[in-house]
Amino acid sequence: MELQPGGITFDVLPGETVLEAALRQQIDLPHGCQEGLCGNCLGRLLAGTVAYDEPPPALDEDARAGGLALLCQARPLENLVVAIGAGEDSAPPLHYPARVETTQRLAPGVMQLWLRLPAAAPLPYQPGQYIDILLPDGGRRAFSLANAPGEGTRLELHVRRVAGGRFTGWVFDGLQAGQLLRIHGPLGRFRFDRQSSRPAILVAGGTGFAPIKAMIESLLAGGDERPLYLFRGARRRSGLYLDDLVDDWCQHHPNLNDTPVLSEPLPGDDWQGARGTLVDAVVRRYPDLSGYDVYAAGPPAMIDAATAAFSAHGLPPGQFHHDRFEFAAPAPARR
Numbered sequence: 001m002e003l004q005p006g007g008i009t010f011d012v013l014p015g016e017t018v019l020e021a022a023l024r025q026q027i028d029l030p031h032g033c034q035e036g037l038c039g040n041c042l043g044r045l046l047a048g049t050v051a052y053d054e055p056p057p058a059l060d061e062d063a064r065a066g067g068l069a070l071l072c073q074a075r076p077l078e079n080l081v082v083a084i085g086a087g088e089d090s091a092p093p094l095h096y097p098a099r100v101e102t103t104q105r106l107a108p109g110v111m112q113l114w115l116r117l118p119a120a121a122p123l124p125y126q127p128g129q130y131i132d133i134l135l136p137d138g139g140r141r142a143f144s145l146a147n148a149p150g151e152g153t154r155l156e157l158h159v160r161r162v163a164g165g166r167f168t169g170w171v172f173d174g175l176q177a178g179q180l181l182r183i184h185g186p187l188g189r190f191r192f193d194r195q196s197s198r199p200a201i202l203v204a205g206g207t208g209f210a211p212i213k214a215m216i217e218s219l220l221a222g223g224d225e226r227p228l229y230l231f232r233g234a235r236r237r238s239g240l241y242l243d244d245l246v247d248d249w250c251q252h253h254p255n256l257n258d259t260p261v262l263s264e265p266l267p268g269d270d271w272q273g274a275r276g277t278l279v280d281a282v283v284r285r286y287p288d289l290s291g292y293d294v295y296a297a298g299p300p301a302m303i304d305a306a307t308a309a310f311s312a313h314g315l316p317p318g319q320f321h322h323d324r325f326e327f328a329a330p331a332p333a334r335r
């Protein structure tokens with residue numbers, strides 16, 4: 001089988017998925033959960049057909065009919081040519097060295113990293129996309145780009161500490177400014193639909209605020225005046241971050257409205273704002289979603305709840321754009 005762009009060819013053994021075969025042969029194919037959930041390994045079939053053991057969750061009928069394939073689940077039925085990457089309007093993903101410029105705690109469990117790329121090697125991306133950080137053992141960790149694309153040489157990440165997490169634990173306990181990381185990107189199809197003129201609801205669960213921030217920054221900088229309804233969620237007051245920035249946006253851009261939501265405020269939080277889940281807060285305020293575009297990023301459980309609830313409240317599937325912060329699969333075994 002062959003990957004485009006680049007024309008890399010490799011064998012797929014009987015019974016293997018395309019991703020299994022690529023990883024066995026140390027071929028760099030973007031991927032995430034390896035369970036058909038996150039959609040990071042989507043490719044477009046340029047030639048050939050594939051079969052699935054079960055209908056893959058992250059690939060609906062329309063996407064399959066449109067020629068997309070989920071490579072962690074797809075088993076080739078014949079020789080394939082597959083285009084990988086994040087779509088026609090995205091730059092091809094490449095490897096970059098990235099120096100950690102600063103680290104700053106935004107909330108008790110959230111670290112902001114600013115990375116600097118060599119001036120001669122900027123990374124072009126669309127707001128909403130993410131990068132993989134490449135670990136020395138071959139593992140990858142996905143993080144959304146939190147700043148609007150500028151010259152592409154400074155990248156902002158918001159890293160939530162995962163209990164027992166190998167990479168995120170190191171970010172909090174070991175990472176120093178000046179250290180060098182290796183990254184791969186841009187990746188992902190979570191983008192703002194600039195063709196649409198509908199008002200947008202932007203739903204950010206925890207560090208799901210990162211890609212939503214990149215989108216909002218880019219829209220506001222471009223003078224987009226459509227109504228933007230931001231919903232930011234955390235469990236406690238201390239989990240909401242960059243409040244001053246959001247307040248500043250709202251002061252200068254009357255088309256932006258911010259609703260912070262806490263699911264489990266503490267008595268000491270003295271919280272007067274919205275309570276409960278982000279998804280409930282959205283449908284309480286907008287019981288008919290048919291006239292909106294909705295963008296949601298955050299934990300898989302939030303995206304699952306949003307998919308069900310928003311569809312029940314009239315949101316057509318084509319108007320729902322989401323990014324599941326799926327956990328990374330273990331690093332492939334080295335041969």
Ligand SMILES: Cc1cc2nc3c(=O)[nH]c(=O)nc-3n(C[C@H](O)[C@H](O)[C@H](O)COP(=O)(O)OP(=O)(O)OC[C@H]3O[C@@H](n4cnc5c(N)ncnc54)[C@H](O)[C@@H]3O)c2cc1C
Nearest residue numbers: 141142143144158159160165166167168207210325326327
């Ligand atoms: C497209 C995409 C974009 C993402 N963007 C961001 C982002 O901008 N900011 C951000 O903070 N995270 C983001 N994530 C999630 C992030 O990639 C994971 O939290 C990270 O891989 C954890 O790495 P680790 O080495 O610390 O954990 P690991 O050592 O891989 O995992 C340790 C344990 O924690 C579990 N675990 C791993 N990740 C999570 C998690 N997220 N939540 C709960 N349990 C987990 C594992 O199953 C395992 O049991 C994104 C994920 C995807 C797929």
